[in-house]
Amino acid sequence: MKIKHLLFLFLGPVSVMAQMQPFSLHEVKLTQGIFKNAQDIDLKYILALNPDKLLAPYLIDAGLPLKAERYGNWESSGLDGHIGGHYLSALAMMYASTNDTELKKRLDYMVAELARCQAKNGNGYVGGIPQGKVFWERIHKGDIDGSGFGLNNTWVPLYNIHKLFAGLRDAYQYAGNEQAKQVLIGLGDWFIELIKPLSEEQIQQILRTEHGGINETFADLYIITKEQKYLDTAQKLSHRAVLNPLIEKQDKLTGLHANTQIPKVIGFEKIGVLTNNLAWSGAAQYFWQNVSQSRSVAFGGNSVREHFNPVNDFSKMLASNQGPETCNSFNMLRLSKALFLDKNDVSYLDFYERILYNHILSSQHPEKGGFVYFTPIRPNHYRVYSQPETSMWCCVGSGIENHTKYGELIYSHSADNIFVNLFIPSALNWEAKGIRLVQNTAFPYQNQSELTVSSSTPKQFAINIRYPAWAQNFEVLVNGHKYNSNTRPVSYISLNRKWKSGDKITIVFTSSTKLENLPDGSNWVAFLHGPIVLAAKTSTKDLTGIFADDSRMGHETKGPLYPIDKAFALVDDSENFVSKLQPLGHLQFRLDSLTLQPFFEIHEARYQMYFPAFTQKAYAEQQLKTKQKETELLAIEAQTIDKVNCGEQQSEVDHLYKGEKSSSGYDDEQFWRATRAYFSYQLQNSNRAGKCLEISMLDDFNINNTEIYINEALAQSVSIVNKLIRIEGINSELVNIKIISKNNTNSPRFHQFRLMKK
Structure with missing residues (x-):
């Protein structure tokens, strides 16, 4: 995936030194469209989950009576309690986005129950990890054995407890729950005491096991309390084996578990900002550049079977039924947002937008609900959807969060000026300035957006309109009059004037369809129309396990692999494949026997997103090689139990x-x-x-x-x-x-x- 990376550019009288700030989710409301639908569907899923079941692992560990039996699946097989942490975050952000009082009621109840567990434990600890007290005592004594995901034969315990750290933080920051702040501080203080006897070498040994973004949450504790001990702990909990090569701009990522690394890097970026450490922040920039430009496919996802593949060979990803993991994109969005706000660099938004429309939006069933773990790029394969009572995977935890916070970067601001970053139907209420901005758009189905200004009194400020890299013939009109600008893509068009209620900004542009090769430069290509990945439904057969059961591997597809040599191929000596597309309207295109449409629309079907492109001669030669390889692979898989x-x-x-x-x-x-x-x-x-x-x-x-x-x-x-x-x-x-x-x-x-x- 290649997105041109340029320095942030302000036009007009906007200061380049003005620090970018996000609006709160309370200030931005979705009004209609595909993202509002996704938010509504997620809300139903969130409310279908039982807080008492999610709290059960914490009550068990604290020795308190259960109010309901815990969930099964990953919540009863070693990762007990991790969804509870995600649930706090989802409740808090969805409440901020919707003002639904039931969400606030559930959030306050869960925090109170966690506080009760913490009080029973008596030392600040609260957690749902199986035999948690025994496990943490071993760590405190320096009894450490493990790497990857198993620490003392416990499944990613620091990753697990990080979800609670993050959930308590979000309950306080998004929903204003003061009790969550106190539980979080108590938990942080307990953890500092836990690792106090450990040497730096022992701490780094622990960090070999997946630990989420625990360094980031201690940085957040510093932001909340301004106590230096939390920032010191955040630095102490930063994994040097990953950080140091990134500082040196060395690519050591191939083969690493992808989602283990991304949260660490979010922490490096936050700590770098708080300590003015340009090396740490630079490490995060290098990582983002490497992953977004060299390791991400067209829809923004990365990894095969959860690991970073070689940058020069995506063949294993093409062959696998375990394509990019949704958790990876959840965290790459967070990293992109952090770097955008820190660096004042609009080019981060092109990647952010690509992931948002193509991976995140597509990872939830738009009618029935349910979240996707793996999104294969293997031709003619499909995806599996979670169910509230059966599925407790990591991508369910991040999934219930994903669709709560679509309002986080539609707009941003400096001290006095507004930046319009995404074309999503929404209403911004900047109460502190007495400014309201309503955006009406049917993008991506129509290449236009209209913004209407409301202000308590006429005010002089700038409204800055993002000019995306993919947009063509980009025009801005103010009250019907064209605004002349020589602005280039990957920048903002700055409209600085005295705004009054009723002023309208109309944004009109065109977008074209293009081909994008896999990052390894092979002949596999995807069709993109503007930022939207197009794909084709190919079959609704053999969708075994498409709605997941409660089995340990329920997140994986069980249906057969269809031979890659039978996939639809683009064959043309002129190699002008885009010219073969026949527009059908509503972002649909006819391609011979196939219909291409936005990938986020395709559900409950096998699909093809990537197509091999050949000249006529090369096609015949390559098909023979592919068929031989596929025959061997499928013969082995057919014999495998x-x-x-x-x-x-x-x-x-x-x-x-x-x-x-x-x-x-x-x-x-x-x-x-x-x-x-x-x-x-x-x-x-x-x-x-x-x-x-x-x-x-x-x-x-x-x-x-x-x-x-x-x-x-x-x-x-x-x-x-x-x-x-x-x-x-x-x-x-x-x-x-x-x-x-x-x-x-x-x-x-x-x-x-x-x-x-x-």
């Missing part, structure tokens, strides 16, 4: 990873896990269809140093050929695999465990 990709976070979590003295990594474009003690997984063998286990490695296997146990028995019928182990005679519904290293020696690096029919 279950598999674990070692070293890949969600794959290991879904298969109940446990381990000690275990490490994971990424070498030669392959993930791996090794151990000096043990690690284990559990595979599902539905109907006992799997009969053998194939284990691939990056190293040779030495039977004298490493043992393999299947269901607690030393594996028999083992054959080893070319770093591939094959174990016959599997015959159980659950297959528990345990790798044990003898004598504290390093085991081989294991790449994959695959349960096969034969």
Whole structure:
């Protein structure tokens, strides 16, 4: 994804030094359109969740009687309590956006219950982490073992508690709940005492495990209280293994779990601003530039199977049913917003807008509700939607937040001037200045927007209209008179005059359709009309599991992969593929047998977003290669009952990873896990269809140093050929695999465990 990055440009008498500020969600209301619909659908989902069920893990840990049994799925299998933190944020932001009193009632109730748990614990702690008191006591004593997502065999505990930190912060900042502020301060003070005995090396060891943006929330505590200890802790909780290469402008991201890194970087940016540390802020800018320009696909998402893929090879993303994760885009929006406000650089908004329309908006079912985890770019595949009673994934937590805060950057302001950043139907009420601005638009279906000014008295100030990178023939009219400007795209047109009630600004532009290649420069292309990604519905067959059940892996598609060589291809020696599109109106285009439409409109269907583009000669040659590769891949998948990709976070979590003295990594474009003690997984063998286990490695296997146990028995019928182990005679519904290293020696690096029919 390439979006031209230019310095922020003010035109007219607006000062370039005026610091950009956001309006509060209370000051901006959505009035109609696709975003207002998404907000309304999200509100229904939020109200369908039961606060007492979300609070149950916290009551359990505090030893208080339950008012309702906790939810299942991830809320009962190790990440207990994480949705509760997200729920606080969602309630607070949706209340700020809508003034719905039921939301405020629920928020106040949840905060009061959390305060009750905190009081019962007696030391400032409140959390829902399983056996939390035992876990944190081990950490306090310096007993630390783990990396990636498992810390002392507990699933991302710092990531989990970060959600509560963030939820309490949002309850205070967006909804004015003073009790949330006190609970947050108590929790922060408890955490500072928790890590006080730990060395810097031990803290950095803890930070190897996914920990969300816990550094950012301590920076927020500093902003709230102005107490230096919180800013010091924020710096202490910043992961140097990620920060230092970014400061040096070194790309060390390939193979890393994507959403583990983005929240850290948001923290680096905030701490950099608070401490005037340009190196830290520069690290955040470098990261944003790298991810947005080299690692993001057309709809703004990034990662394959949750990890950053090589910038020069997106083939694995094209092949996978686990495309970009919505949580990544949730956090890239937050980073883009922070950098826009900090740097006064309008070009961050082009990427922000791209994600907003194409990934975030599309990640919620627009009628039935439900949130998407993975958005594959594999041709002819589909997505899965969460359900309130069954699905408690991370992308549900960020999902209920995503659609509460669409008003956050439609407008922004300096001391006296307004900036119109997005074309979304909305009303701005700048009460402090006595100014109201109403925006009516049907964008992206119409290339026009109208702004109407209301003011208590005539006032001199500037209204600045963003001129997007994708817009053409951009014109601005004030009360019907054209405003002449030589403004370039990726800037603002500044209208500085004495405004009075009833003044109207009309914005008219055109947008064209273009092709955008994958960032690796391969021949796979997507159609964009302005900032809108166009895609085609290709089928409504084999949508197995499209509305998720409560299974551990319910967020993944279960339907078959359709062969990539059967995907619709663009073939034309002139390579002028855009000229083949026939406009049908309402952002729909005919492409031979397909109809292209905005991707955010496509739901409950298989789709194609990326198309291979060929000359006639190249098409014949490439199709043969693709077919051979696809035949091999699909033959293996057809024989596979279950598999674990070692070293890949969600794959290991879904298969109940446990381990000690275990490490994971990424070498030669392959993930791996090794151990000096043990690690284990559990595979599902539905109907006992799997009969053998194939284990691939990056190293040779030495039977004298490493043992393999299947269901607690030393594996028999083992054959080893070319770093591939094959174990016959599997015959159980659950297959528990345990790798044990003898004598504290390093085991081989294991790449994959695959349960096969034969």
